[in-house]
Amino acid sequence: MSAAPALGASDKLTFLLSLVPYLMDHERVSVSTVAAHFGVSPERVRDAVNLIAMSGIPGDTRQYLHGDLFDIHWEEFETNDNIVLTHLVAIDDSPRFSAREAAALIAGLQYLSSLPENADIEAIASLMAKLTRSASATPSQVAVSSTEPGAAIALIKVAVGNGVQIEFDYLSSRGDHEARHVDPLRIESVDQDWYLRGWCHLRGAMRTFRLDRMSGLRVTDLPTEDRTEQTLPDTLFQGSESDLEVVVELPAAAVPLLADYAPQGAGPGRKDGMVLQSLRVAHFHGLKRMVAALAGVVTVVGPSEARALTRDWAAAGAARYDAVVPVQDE
Amino acid sequence: MSTIPEKPSRISVEERLFSLVLALIATEIGLSKSEILSTVQGYRQRYAVGGDNASLERQFERDKDDIRELGIPLETVEPPDDPGSNHHLRYRIPKGLYELPADVSFSADELMLLKLAATVWREGSLSGESRRALTKLNSLGVDSTDPVLGYSPTLRVRDASFEPLSKAMDRGQIVAFHYLKPGEGAPRRRRVAPQAVVLHEGRWHLFGTDQESQATRTFLLSRIVGPVTNVPGATFVPDGEGKGQEALAELDALWRANLAEITVEPGSDAGVRLSKRQALEPGLLAGESMVALHYTDLNILADELAGYGPEVLVRSPVALRAAVLSRLVGVRDAHTDPAQEGTA
Known part of the structure; x- marks a missing residue:
């Protein structure tokens, strides 16, 4: 099928149509400057310039004669890696957004509308209106309600601006409370969940913290150290040698629900549509919560310790309802 | 093929599409399909004069769709002297509808926000659209400011639908x-x-x-x-x-109209996380262990609350209480081995 190459061609065509007006506005610009501005490789810029310089319109003669083609200062290009457009054809302005492109940006803004950077509601509304006007059709109706990461981000931003550590009480996924001092580096989010990544002075290592597990956050006056030498790992959480392996049973169709646990290959599917899936977890405390939240979908097969912990967790939850007289709705 | 095309393999897809866009923008009255196929770069090399061009025509139909997907307004014009005729349709791209409106510009701060908005979709759905929207924004030549704090926001769409x-x-x-x-x-x-x-x-x-x-x-x-x-x-x-x-x-x-009242174990996972979602309504009894939550779907909230096990006790509504209890009983029973039943 031609689906994958077609996507590549869409990106390449968009780049060509976007590069022309940019080059028009820049009398002489180096390949490396263009590459950095568009976030692409210098080779891709050179390929695009070569293609543009030999493209044009059929013209009155329908022969693509010289005057009907774009042209560049070839010597500048070949000797100095600079781009100078000397002749333009047909287009001189940036293209509009498609309905889906505008929708992607608008929905992204909606998702981020609770960030301190987005505090000016009127400015955001006018930016969305501008995107709508810049689209060649009504933007697709994809809308996203903003998530509420709370006041934490504004405080963390102040700390980063002042170059100081933050301090908070953190409830770990094992259920322990600890006071943490952290050099904040980056805020990440996945859907509704917000995370802080930074240098944890208690552990002496890079750590990821869920914002909703922090309490009593405050900005200290202890300076942060320069952490530019340390690189943040690509993934929020890293597996470790000490991880435990568990096997769960679930319908094949429900496997995507476990994506956070980076499930290894599933076992063979059965006639009833159920599969056995093995997962690696740091400890069983997170597992029992996940399984109880997917009641009726996921069952722990083994090891027996994980099964027993899950059973006791659910049993203790259920037992709470034996002890009290139900509160009736009046 | 009756004619020998001149270096057909040298014309890339993007060169053909780029040439088609340029040709259709440059024309005021539009080009007919046969004019396009016989003269535009990427088609003309494969065009058979007086021969069968069916596959080339299908190529043109696909290219039209691809170009429109990018937000380029490729129009079909019926000739005024022959309305309704499919054979004499002409194609063009009106320059005024192709170009960004002249009065639209983006500041460095706005561009910073838009770049952040585009990174939200870097996985899966709408990632291609976000990437292309950014390329178009970059064509305006504005350099964005950098936020003080680094952000890496992500929306994942796991639903195949x-x-x-x-x-x-x-x-x-x-x-x-x-x-x-x-x-x-x-x-x-x-x-x-x-x-x-x-x-x-x-x-x-x-x-x-x-x-x-x-x-x-x-x-x-x-x-x-x-x-x-x-x-x-x-x-x-x-x-x-x-x-x-x-x-x-x-x-x-709907979310505002639904209210659940629960008791949470102070300091537990439920206590720390659910308290942050405390409904702000006048007259609500809120304490360290009492939390009121708005919700849209009872079953979804029941799934979430069951995950907290003994850290949560649902007080109302009764239907939510029953839904959470039945989930917990189900999980308990599914993890109880027959031999252990007495000891569980």
Whole structure:
């Protein structure tokens, strides 16, 4: 099928149509400057310039004669890696957004509308209106309600601006409370969940913290150290040698629900549509919560310790309802 | 092939598409299909004069669709002296509709926000659209400011139905799918005109006109079972702008109208995390261990609360209490081995 190459061609065509007006506005610009501005490789810029310089319109003669083609200062290009457009054809302005492109940006803004950077509601509304006007059709109706990461981000931003550590009480996924001092580096989010990544002075290592597990956050006056030498790992959480392996049973169709646990290959599917899936977890405390939240979908097969912990967790939850007289709705 | 094309393999897809766009922008009156196929770079090399050009014509049809997907307004013009004739249709791209409006510009701060907005979709759905939107924004030559604090926001769409539903919505195409409604045992086939796809409280919803009842309905994408298919020949005119916000407002109203009261164990995971979602309503009894939560869907809240095990006790509504208890009992029983029953 031609689906994958077609996507590549869409990106390449968009780049060509976007590069022309940019080059028009820049009398002489180096390949490396263009590459950095568009976030692409210098080779891709050179390929695009070569293609543009030999493209044009059929013209009155329908022969693509010289005057009907774009042209560049070839010597500048070949000797100095600079781009100078000397002749333009047909287009001189940036293209509009498609309905889906505008929708992607608008929905992204909606998702981020609770960030301190987005505090000016009127400015955001006018930016969305501008995107709508810049689209060649009504933007697709994809809308996203903003998530509420709370006041934490504004405080963390102040700390980063002042170059100081933050301090908070953190409830770990094992259920322990600890006071943490952290050099904040980056805020990440996945859907509704917000995370802080930074240098944890208690552990002496890079750590990821869920914002909703922090309490009593405050900005200290202890300076942060320069952490530019340390690189943040690509993934929020890293597996470790000490991880435990568990096997769960679930319908094949429900496997995507476990994506956070980076499930290894599933076992063979059965006639009833159920599969056995093995997962690696740091400890069983997170597992029992996940399984109880997917009641009726996921069952722990083994090891027996994980099964027993899950059973006791659910049993203790259920037992709470034996002890009290139900509160009736009046 | 009767003619020998001149170096056909040297013309890349993007060169053919780029040449087509340039040719259609440059023409005022439009070009006919045969003019395009015989003269435009990438087609002319494969054009057979007086011969069979069926495969080249199909190529042109696909290219037209691809170009329109990019937001380029490729128009079909009927000749005034021969209206209704398919044979003399002409094609063009009106420059005024192709170009960004002259009065639209973006500041460095706005561009910073838009770049952040585009990174939200870096995985999966809408990632290609975001990438291309950024390329178009970069053509304006503005350098963005950098935020003080680094951000890396992500929205993941795990529902396989998102892509076919949002595309059908753009095309005004009525779709069919099997839907497992909460509280019903078996999925039922629904035919729906999709009007908006919205994310609310972490879940994707489809807002559309149910073709059986001819009324607006909201569907959870996670409860769509199996593939979404187009109903052949069934189209509708989308209501357009504002439908997404309308759907969100409706879900918000539902969310506000539903209130659950629970007791949480102070300092526990439930205590720390759920207290942050405390409903702010006048007259609510809120203490260290009492939390009131708004919700849109009882079953979804019940799933979440069951995960907290003994850290949460539901006080009201009664239906939520029953739903959480039955989940906990189910999990307990599913993890109890027959031999251990006495000791559990």
